[in-house]
Amino acid sequence: MPHLTLTTRFCESAGPADGRQVDYYDDEVKGLSLGVSPRGRKVWTFRYRNLASKPCRITMGVFSASLGLAEARTRARRLRTLVDDGIDPAAEKRIAKSRERDRAIGTFDDLAQAYFDACEKGIWTPKGKVKRKRSLDDERNVYRLHVKPHLGKLPPKEITRAVVKSRLREMFMSGIGAQTNKAHQMIRATYSFAIAEEIEPDIILYNPGMGFGRIAPIKPRLRTLKDDEWRVFWAALEALQREELLASKTGERIFMGPQMAIVLKLCSLLLQRKGEIVGMRWSELDLSQGVWLIPPERMKGGRLHLVPLSSWAISLIRQAASYTQGVQSDCVFPNPRNPSIPMRADSVSHGMRLLNQNIGITNATPHDLRRSGATAMTSERLEISPLIRSKVLGHAFDTGGGAAVTSLHYDANSYARAKRAALEAWQTLLGHIVRGEEQVAEFEPYATGPRQGLLGLPGVVSAI
Template identity: 40%
Template sequence: MSKVKLTDRYVATITAEPGKRLEVFDQHLMGAGLMLRVTDTGRKVWMVRYRTDDGQQRRLNLGMYPDIGLGEARGRAAEARKKAVDGDDPAGERRQRRAEARSNPLKTFTDLADSYFAASEVGEWKPRKTKKRASTLAGEKWLWERHIKPELGDLPIDDVTPAAIKKILRSLVATGRESTSNKVRAQIRQMFNYAIEQERVTVNPVAKTTALGDEVPRQRVLNDDEIRALWTALSDRSGLVRKNKPAAESRVFIGEPVSIAMKLLLVTLVRRAEMSGAARTELDLENGIWLIPGARTKSRRPHLVPLSSTAVSLFRRAILIADAKHIDPSPYVFPSPRDRRQPITPAALTHALRHVREALDLGRLTPHDLRRTGATNMASERLGVSPFLIGKVLSHSTETGGAAVVTLTTYALYDYVKEKRAALDAWEALLNTILWGKPGDKVAGYFPDVVPPAMSEELRRRVADDPAFRQALINELLGLPTTATTRQARVTKLRDQ
């Protein structure tokens, strides 16, 4: 037994001689009672030593290294000491929980998965200190059902070995799914961390595996021709046929609401889940504002999206379609066809876009690539928007802490609204130039979706030949904010309320 002021490097490199076991106590102030036990097989376990109120000395297992790092081990040790000072016995409580677990054990990996998902759904298991989002859990369940359960679900938990896990990871990498391989590994690791917390196991087998997938950040950006082809296909979906598919599966069937949602992804640059779950109460179309609550954003902070006239008209069209043939309006812009009380899923956008790009032979294309396309064009010499402002438009998190977090949360919701609107309006103008060859021609291309098809041929010619008349007509039909000054005045008024 020795005493050392532990460091990350020391913990990572310390070894025990063959046939011997080391016990090293931490001399750091925050590590009082903390011990690292090292075996000759390389196994390293954190322990903390304390005394109960009646003077008995206890040792509590804090977890395995490297699953638990030095900093976290010191934090857990401090928590255990505090409980002991308060009269509790953490080790005794753990033994009691273990006895209860033995009376109703988690036997198979499927048993563990069921318990893990149940605990995650109610917020009992929060590895990052916050309850998992429903979308996150949905993704984890998909990975479990598709890739993990078929291979490991029926195995006893103790038989889920590093070798069994590696077999799944290698299989995925061999079929070109390297990113999925890494996600599966991370998912299994989380499940076993939960099992350790439940004292069902003491070792996480994933710690003896490595991420096999060589993930390369996607760089997919649509060129102008691809943007035109995609927008045209979304506007006229008739005749779209997926190539190299059986006849029964080749036709592309995409409803107008989903096509509008995908156009809006390109126009607003929001994330697919933010778009699919858009609620009507979030939209102020008169002022050209979309306020996405923090509960629906990746950063968990509200995100204000200035809406261009294109976005406003598309949203109005989507709402018009949603209300057609229904007495009671849905609370969502894109209600599910199966249950109008729920929105469409983010996956609906991904699947629809996959079918369209297969019909157009555009190569691999995801909803996030539309977001990247807009951001890349903003940053290019075509628009010259600063990276900082693009980050604001995309609602990327700002690395701040302390009082700055309070300031951002309370006051910064309307920060840079004018600049964000200018950036999105510039992107709209460029998009219109790409689509129609006229930066100010903000109605062409989606005007047929708004103007009744029964209008006279004379009116159609005037709309086609007179941009000013066309814009005035669309403003009249949709009630769009007429000028940037008017929009900014409305934003200022809303902010001051």
């Protein structure tokens, strides 16, 4: 750290020492230095100690014609006067910056966007880890649909506990269950962020999302499709895939693209979540091997998930490709407005709701397709192990009765062979159901002989 009486000529010619940054301290004004980076960038800095004797520094600006030696010394003397008067210039600068940021937070929507940005960048990690993209997307969706239209334009200070409870009760009374609790969680998390980051600390004094429990009671959903509902549902999907215009019992026409029919079929066959199905990418697929690898960031459990693909599923995926010829996208089901991103997951729920209203199936969602298949697997029709069923569904923490720590940290198996056999048994059973046949599929987890397929795995069911 060389000390010398700086001159304008020296400042103009000063360079780094041996490719390292060097600070040249001015003997005329205590605390003033010119830092030169390895690339030759020159920055003025003022160093001092605050009242607690803690070393502090404040960056004054880049060396230039408008901020030369004379101007830098003038500014450094002003800062030295503040320090001598017991003022911490760096702290004052941080406070001013915070106030400027707070002025940008005029509405709850501004606060929510600041919260989402901090989560996405990894700045806000209350649980010690960066929030997964899937979780953040779910929060954004809940906010967009249920919170922003009602609270988005209000100043954060005007959103009281009574306002939050009123909005959540409106949602619950309109028949919205789980999303009500998710909206509650999102509001609570946003205000926790604001308080921890001291955004408007003189105004946001408490968290209006805290101090009361869940508005919507948690009721496990048990809906599964019966055999006759599967037949009606599948017949409608077949007609939509043929691009036929279906008419409801009231004579109303059903307008839905064949891609949506394929998505709902794949939800039924593979028993994966709707978001995982519509988010399917060609880079995740190996159709020649009959394997789909879903990356951890797209899985609810945050772990890599292998899904065996039957020839039936592969045929549907290839059919989906035929509807997007000429579209440059890695997405199997690209968004019509922006092919670089997948179709929205909530469009699957909307499409199935519209279809069901017109074919007479009540209270059934895309997730009920997954539950129906999972229930059939462990029923007396197939008698598949609950552990293997959980592996098919991608439930990361189902131990099958073993120790949780063993499953989480010591079991790295994908159970591909058993999962392929289980999905084959379910898809065979589903084929019998939709064709109106009585034959029951048999589960052969370790089949041998002529039915044995790739890598010794059981053969896959053919398309119907």
